[in-house]
Amino acid sequence: MEAGLPAVQPVATPATERAAGLTGGGARRLRETAIRTLFTLSAVIAVLILVGIFGVLFVQARDAFTGVEGVAQSTITPEQRTLFTDAEFAALPLTPPAPPSLFGDFLGSTIWNPTGNTALYGVGAMVVSTLLVTLSALALAAPLGIAVAAWLAYVARPRAREIIKPVIEVLAAIPSVVIGFIGIVVLGPWIARVAGVNSGLTAANGALLLAVMALPTIVSITEDALTAVPRDYVQASLALGADRWQTLVRVVLPAASSGVIAALMLGMGRAIGETMTVLMACGNATAMPGSLFDPVRTLTATIAIELGETEVGSRHFHALFAVGLVLFCLTFAVNVVSDVYIHRSSRGRA
Amino acid sequence: MSGGAAPTTRERFGFAALGVCAGLLVLLVVALVGYVVSGGWHVLSWQFLTQPPTNGMRDGGIWPAIFGTIVLMALTSLSATPLGVACAIYLVEYAREGWFVRLIRLSIRNLSGVPSVVYGLFGVGLFVNGLGFGPSLLASGLTLGLLTLPWTITASEEALRRVPRSYRDGALALGATPWEAIWTNVLPAALPGVLTGIILGLARAAGETAPILFTGVTFSRPDMPASLLDTYMALPYHLYILSTQHQDIVAVRPVAFATATVLLGLVLLVNGSAAIVRARVRARQLE
Structure with missing residues (x-):
């Protein structure tokens, strides 16, 4: 396998372009257009994949910095309350921890411990x-x-x-x-x-x-x-x-x-x-x-x-x-x- | 750089040092391959290649892992080849230079630089969870297909560009449409080169571990996968687990060596066949 993708210089194909116009026949011309469109679309997919990779990462990553996670007194409904003893309930934090901030807690911190009592997400x-x-x-x-x-x-x-x-x-x-x-x-x-x-x-x-x-x-x-x-x-x-x-x-x-x-x-x-x-x-x-x-x-x-x-x-x-x-x-x-x-x-x- | 004055002492020493570096590189590769093969050779047997593991991976063979890797290679090339070749045909036969083609080339180059573990994340987000395939052969195969896509495109593109212009012009002059010229004249001539690219993609798919970690590979399953939506065992993951996660790492070390030997053998075999195809094409073109 060659390392790195070399930049390849294109071969201009004006002859193929011209010929497309010269050859008659409606069905034949239609087929040519369809095939050409198909190939163009497949090239567009290459761009879409790169955008898609970024998009999936971005959308999934965004949720790390929003929303509420973790059990706290404020998140427990009256029905759930019956599952806890008074002592257990009192031991819970009043409100769930705030989501980590992008610059302070994620990029700006060096401690990564997502499973700890206080989850830390420093990268x-x-x-x-x-x-x-x-x-x-x-x-x-x-x-x-x-x-x-x-x-x-x-x-x-x-x-x-x-x-x-x-x-x-x-x-x-x-x-x-x-x-x-x-x-x-x-x-x-x-x-x-x-x-x-x-x-x-x-x-x-x-x-x-x-x-x-x-x-x-x-x-x-x-x-x-x-x-x-x-x-x-x-x-x-x-x-x-x-x-x-x-x-x-x-x-x-x-x-x-x-x-x-x-x-x-x-x-x-x-x-x-x-x-x-x-x-x-x-x-x-x-x-x-x-x-x-x-x-x-x-x-x-x-x-x-x-x-x-x-x-x-x-x-x-x-x-x-x-x-x-x-x-x-x-x-x-x-x-x-x-x-x-x-x-x-x-x-x-x- | 030949002829001229007799080499100076500085030149002789300098070039000798460069030669030593090259020799070191060869020694390094021989040592790497030799060490793995010499450690695994004595464990290899027909049973090892054709039997499932027994006794917590200590005995038996690695057939399910070999099977999984082969199916994965097939799925990878099935998903990457049509799209890759089509994209290459567009770039060589249809596209005219401009911002659009530059954008496509930029995307392809950047895709080839995306880390394999990031492809794994993408596979989890899209194939496993998004499209609901779950951890499966299909999700892993598609993920690896995307991973090898830029290489397939580049190899196909180079093969198409090596086809002389006269092949196209001849067909067009006889009244063929562009697509007819491509189908009857250009593609057959480019086929061996395209094939080389596909085979190299296969070798890459066989050895990759990170993209399949979360998209369907499993350490052990009692039966063979029955459908494309099943989880599977694969050689590189098997080696990873045997050498890092197994509860009795010392006892399975010989099996790990043998698995590494089989994986290395498979990858080098596939690469070697690509080299043979390439050499044949070159020889034929010289005639």
Whole structure:
């Protein structure tokens, strides 16, 4: 599977347009129009799906911040009252807790405890954990990925490329749950021994695994960017007396920098959205992490762990959609930035 | 970059370092795959592949999970292929550049970046609860279909663009309508490329876990799913449970290794067949 969707330049088809008018026959023309409409509609569906995903997340997430939930003296009807003893009734709060606020209690707080006596829905620690794991993974994967891409684009002989390209495809194909399994059985125990911590299921474990998983994306897009640098640049640099290493580091890489940044952002987008690996390898503690060797729970892992255990329609259920919305916005932003850089790199060359 | 002056020392060391990085990557992948396979190989047997689990997953096989994953792959490609190919046909054969096409392309690119767990949430909101399918094969298959849609579109689009313009013009000159030209000339020529994209989507569907977590997968059921509205077992979820949630994780570790081996084998097999289709097409085009 190729990493990232390349922008494909369209083939203009004026001939097909003209022919549609030339061919006579009412029924035939009607059929053409119907078919054309059908295809257009199917393309519209692609847009509708993206809008629909946002819409479903938004509608479900909104209910986390409205309405009344929980038993309180004020919500109990006279019929229900008979089910409580006086002591039990007196122990209930007078009014149900106010719904969490979007900026104060959700985005602005770091404590996530929806099942506690006082339910708390702070998403801060999860966002920090997600960024900690993702940025660490990127810091590990970027040098290695760029190095391998540079080797593929400038050094490798065709035979060597034929070996390494399928290897990268195999890496891209390994399911994330298998990578997470490796994190549990190999990497976790190793980290525990090396770092001297009780359990190796930490942010560092997830970062190492995500770095491996981000490599195929980073390598393939960086390689495309490097090979797209005009040969004139290389020839000019060599003609001025630079050796090939200087040419690669000082001419080719800077010329391809937009593409390289796009590759890193795409790799980061993948890493932010990755679920099973971090769920299995990171230890899943909801507290704010102090270091890479603390267990952490990311946005994705929280949804994966808790959605199955919540009652459909409860505030907790809706709050998990709100977490999903944060995740959606985060990856959307990263992808848009990468898109901008991809366009910049292709326009600079046109 | 060939010829010219003899390589400098700096160049030789620098390029050697890049080569070491590439070698490291190969070693890493070989180690990953080798470790899983060597841990699971000795548990694999005909019984393991064809029997249901017994004794709390400690013995028996994983057939229901294999079955669930295969049905899921079929549903995924059934739901993603018609829509994906139709969308690609529109983009290549009918669309004219403009804001509308830009909007569609932007949507497709962004869809490919939406995290898989978010597709899972969408599946819960729309298919499980909204349309009332409940947790089921159908809800999971449709969710995975949406997940693989952008990849199907992109692969089909590339395949259609590789068909030479003359294929269309020839049919049109003989009086065919645009659709007749597409149906008789363009699609047959693009079919192998489209097929490659579909197969790669299958591999992705087989390995995904997050989108099926809440849309219908279950750890254990006594019988096989009888209809598309039943819950089911699947290989990736089976591996997840065996390695994190089982009450006796140490005892089922060999089974977990073997499940990982089967899953990895299945995914690589499907990917490999896509590669073979692609290689055949390339070879034929060179003739």
